[in-house]
Structure formats: structure tokens, C-alpha cells
Amino acid sequence: MDWYGENKRSFVWRESQEPYKIWLSEVILQQTRTAQGLPYYNRFLSAFPTLKDLAVASEDEVLKLWQGLGYYSRARNLHFTAKYIHSELNGVFPNTFESLLQLKGVGDYTASAIASICFELPQAVVDGNVYRFLSRYFGILTPINSSAAHKEFKKKAQDLMGKSHPGTFNQAMMEFGSLHCTPKKPKCQSCPFAKSCIAFNQNKIERLPLKTSRIKIKKRFFNYLVIKDQCGHYLFEKRTAKGIWYNLYQFPLLESTKTLKSKHALVAHADFPKEIYLNNSEVKLWNTEPITHKLSHQNLAVSFWEIEAKDKLNNAHSKAVIKELAVPVVIQNFIEKFF
Numbered sequence: 001m002d003w004y005g006e007n008k009r010s011f012v013w014r015e016s017q018e019p020y021k022i023w024l025s026e027v028i029l030q031q032t033r034t035a036q037g038l039p040y041y042n043r044f045l046s047a048f049p050t051l052k053d054l055a056v057a058s059e060d061e062v063l064k065l066w067q068g069l070g071y072y073s074r075a076r077n078l079h080f081t082a083k084y085i086h087s088e089l090n091g092v093f094p095n096t097f098e099s100l101l102q103l104k105g106v107g108d109y110t111a112s113a114i115a116s117i118c119f120e121l122p123q124a125v126v127d128g129n130v131y132r133f134l135s136r137y138f139g140i141l142t143p144i145n146s147s148a149a150h151k152e153f154k155k156k157a158q159d160l161m162g163k164s165h166p167g168t169f170n171q172a173m174m175e176f177g178s179l180h181c182t183p184k185k186p187k188c189q190s191c192p193f194a195k196s197c198i199a200f201n202q203n204k205i206e207r208l209p210l211k212t213s214r215i216k217i218k219k220r221f222f223n224y225l226v227i228k229d230q231c232g233h234y235l236f237e238k239r240t241a242k243g244i245w246y247n248l249y250q251f252p253l254l255e256s257t258k259t260l261k262s263k264h265a266l267v268a269h270a271d272f273p274k275e276i277y278l279n280n281s282e283v284k285l286w287n288t289e290p291i292t293h294k295l296s297h298q299n300l301a302v303s304f305w306e307i308e309a310k311d312k313l314n315n316a317h318s319k320a321v322i323k324e325l326a327v328p329v330v331i332q333n334f335i336e337k338f339f
Contacts, residue, residue, distance in 0.1 A: 001165065001168055001169060001172045003172065003176060003180075003192060004168065004171065004172030004175055004176070007175070007179060007180075008171070008172075008175055009034075009175070009179075011025075011034075011038070012041070012042070012045075013025035013041065014171070017117060017118050017167075018118070019093035019095075019114055019118045020050065020051045020093065021045070022113065022114050022117050022118055023093070023106075023110065023114055024041065024044060024045065024078070025037075025041055026109075026110045026113045026114070027074055027077075027078050027105065027110065028040050028041050028044065028069070028074075029041075030071070030074060030109075030110070031070075031071055032069060032070075034178075036069075037069070040065070040066070040069055043065055044065055047061075047065055051082050051085060051086060051091060051093070052086055052091060054078070054079065054082040055079075055082040055083045055085070055086035055087070056086075057079070059076065059079055059247065060325065060326060062075050062076075062078070062079045063075055063076075063247065063248060063326035064324070064325065064326040066326070067248075067326050067327065067329070067332060068329045068332065070295075070329075072244075072245060072246065072247075072248065073105075073246070074105065076246070076247065077104050077105025078105060080104050080105070081103045081104050081105055081106065084103070084104070085103075093114075093118075095118075095119050096115070096119075096121070097111055097112070097115040097121055097123050100114055100115055108126070108150070108154070109125060109126065109127055111123070112124060112125045112126075112170065113125050113170060116166040116167040116169075116170050117167035117170070117171070118167070120165075120166060120167065121166065122158075122161055122163065122166045123158075123166065124154060124157035124158040124160075124161050124166075124169075124170065124173075125157070125170040125173070125174065126150060126153050126154050126157055127174055127177075128144075128177070129173070129174045129175075129176070129177025129178050129181070130153065130157055130173050130174060130177060131144040131149070131153055131209055132144075132177050132181055132183065132208075132209050133173065133176055133177045133181040134153055134156050134157065135153075135199070135208045135209035135210070136181060136186075136197060136198070136199035136200070136204070136205060136208045136209070137193055137196070137197045137198065137199070138156065138198060139198030139199060139202065139204065139208070140152070140153070140156070140208075140209070141208075141210055142210070143209075143210045143211050143212045144209045144210065144211060145211050145212055146212055157173065186205060188200050188205060215297055217297060217298065217299055218297060218298045218299070219298070219299050219300075219301065220255060220298055220299070220300050220301070221255060221256045221257065221258055221259055221260070221290070221300075221301045221303075222253060222254075222255055222300050222301070222302045222303070223253070223254040223255070223256060223260055223266060223269075223302075223303045223304075223305060224250065224251040224252070224253055224254075224302065224303070224304045224305065224331070224334075225251055225252040225253070225254060225273075225305050225307055226251050226286065226304055226305060226306050226307065226338070227251070227252065227307040227309055227313065227316075228306070228307070228308055228309065229309045229311060229312050229313040229316050230309070230310065230311060230312055231312055231316070232318070232319075233312075233313065233316035233317055233318050234251065234316055234317060234319070234322060235251065235252055235313060235315065235316050235317075236249055236250070236251060236316075236317045236321075236322050236325070237249065237250065237251075237252060237315075238250075239253075244295060244298065244328075245328045248326050248327055248328055249322075249325040249326060249327050249331075250327060250328065250331055251304075251331070252273065254266070254269060254271050254272060254273075255271070256269060259290050259301055259303065260303065261285070262285075263283045263284065263285075266283065266305055267283065281307060281308055281309055281310060282306070282307065282308035283305060283306070283307050283308075284305070284306050285303060285304075285305055285306075286303075286304040286305065286306050286334075286338070287302075287303060287304055290302055290303050291303075291304075291330060291334075293329075293330045300330070302330055304334055304338075319339050322335065322339075323335065323339070
């Protein structure tokens with residue numbers, strides 16, 4: 001905590017103990033680097049300065065602001081919980097660790113952060129930074145992505161936490177891992193804990209923390225049908241399939257088992273919507289090589305196909321309307337170049 005007092009970074013959410021602002025920052029910064037998350041936090045707070053503002057917004061508004069951050073279930077859970085607190089709890093944030101855990105999208109990490117920072121409750125936060133620091137300092141060999149890890153590391157952090165200022169302690173632990181005990185090239189030579197750090201003294205800094213083998217990455221092949229009618233409008237729809245990008249908007253999607261390289265291969269595909277393919281319609285591949293889009297457990301090979309329809313199409317949208325809708329980043333990048 002002494003180190004934190006001298007070295008902490010200045011962030012807007014550290015200037016407040018208001019549960020809404022702390023909750024918002026924790027949700028946005030999950031699985032997101034601070035530099036990337038900060039502009040989103042500022043935009044959200046500007047658009048929705050209070051929990052009520054977020055609660056009464058539409059899901060499309062929330063997803064549009066979230067666009068590009070990934071893990072969109074975080075945004076949907078954020079919106080759901082805001083509506084729940086506003087309507088069912090009279091706008092009052094729960095103030096116990098157990099009640100915070102009941103909120104949708106709030107797990108042990110977020111509940112601990114809110115409980116300790118906002119309500120001074122002694123609940124230790126365990127994130128990647130804390131895992132790394134504790135694993136190195138105590139020489140813990142339990143893989144941090146194993147089922148037993150959270151309970152073990154949570155207890156260790158809880159034992160270290162004093163009775164006073166638990167929020168400051170948690171932020172100090174996370175900040176130390178983020179700035180000092182970093183994944184690569186940690187500042188061991190100037191570390192105040194070096195003399196008693198097991199990993200440093202046993203030359204295991206590069207080996208800890210341990211992780212089990214990674215989950216197998218699945219490869220998928222996406223073909224987006226960019227169908228334009230004679231009015232210059234495009235078919236555009238909300239993605240209703242569960243999984244990635246649920247409730248975001250997209251061009252009609254055809255998923256194949258391999259990369260399709262020709263008009264004939266596309267049209268011959270069993271799932272190709274024959275009703276939109278009219279005689280003499282123009283079909284051409286926009287990108288000669290598939291665009292690789294990497295997600296946590298999936299690699300997508302994405303192709304965009306331009307299709308010129310000869311008639312006016314129902315449910316087609318103008319470019320201006322499409323630009324206002326929340327879309328996956330791979331489609332946003334395409335729109336910026338294509339439109």
C-alpha cells in the first residue's frame with residue numbers, strides 16, 4: 001500500500017467510491033487493457049452519467065457504444081443489471097458481497113472490487129495481476145487456469161489483507177502486478193519484495209505463474225453477403241444465433257466448412273439463400289484473400305461477397321442507417337472501407 005501511494009496511476013474511477021462508477025469501470029476493464037478501456041469508460045459515463053440513464057437506454061444504444069471492445073455479453077449483462085437495479089431495487093446498489101454476487105454478470109472479482117472499494121468490506125480481489133504476483137512471491141505451482149486456483153489464490157490474498165482500507169489494498173495488489181510484477185521483464189531489481197520472493201531467488205520468474213495447456217482453437221469460415229438493391233440500400237439484420245456477437249447487426253451470413261473462392265462455389269452452397277439470387281445478378285468477391293479475425297477460442301476466415309440485386313428489396317437499409325447500428329469490429333472495418 002505504501003508502494004501504491006507513491007506509484008499509482010491517476011484514473012477517473014479512482015476519484016470516486018460511487019458503486020455505479022466503480023462497477024462500470026470493472027466491467028469495461030475485464031479482459032481489456034486499461035489504455036483500450038479508458039476511452040470506452042469515458043464515453044459510457046458521458047452518455048449514461050447515472051445508473052438510471054443506462055437503465056432507460058435501449059440495448060442497441062449500449063451495444064453501439066460497446067462496439068470494438070469484444071465479449072459483448074458483458075455489455076448485455078451490464079444493461080440488464082442496470083435495468084434490474086433501477087426497477088427492482090429502486091436504483092439503490094446492493095451493499096453486501098453476497099447481494100452483489102446475485103447481480104447478473106457480477107462474479108467474485110467484480111463483487112469483491114465493489115464491496116471493498118465502495119463499502120470497505122474485506123473481500124480480496126483476484127485478477128491476472130494478483131495471480132501472477134502471488135504465484136511468483138510464494139512460489140505457488142498451482143496452474144492459475146485450473147479449477148482449484150481461484151479458491152487457493154483468493155484465500156492467500158484474503159489472509160494478506162488487513163482489516164483497514166481493503167479497497168486500497170486490492171487496488172495496490174492489482175496495480176503492482178500491472179506496473180511492476182509484469183508478465184514479461186518484471187522490475188525485479190527494484191522490487192521491494194525481491195529478498196523474500198521465491199521465484200526471484202530460485203530463478204523461476206519466467207516460469208511462474210503456471211498455466212495448463214490452452215484450449216483448442218476452432219476455425220470457422222464466414223461469408224457475408226453484401227446485397228445491394230437498385231435504391232442503393234443493403235440487406236442488414238440482427239444476429240439472433242447464440243454465441244459470438246449475439247444481437248449485433250450484420251450482413252446476411254453464410255457459414256461454410258472451408259474458404260469459398262468462386263461465385264459458383266458460393267451459389268452452389270446448400271445454405272445460399274436462393275430467393276435473393278436473381279437471374280443476371282452480379283456476384284463478386286470483395287476481398288481476394290479471407291480476412292483473419294481472431295477471438296479467444298475461435299479464428300474466423302471472413303469473406304465479403306458483393307451481390308447486385310435487380311429490384312428493390314424489403315428490409316433493406318441505407319448506408320446512413322447501417323452506420324448507426326452496433327456491429328462486430330470485422331464488419332465495422334469493412335464498412336469504413338466499402339462505404
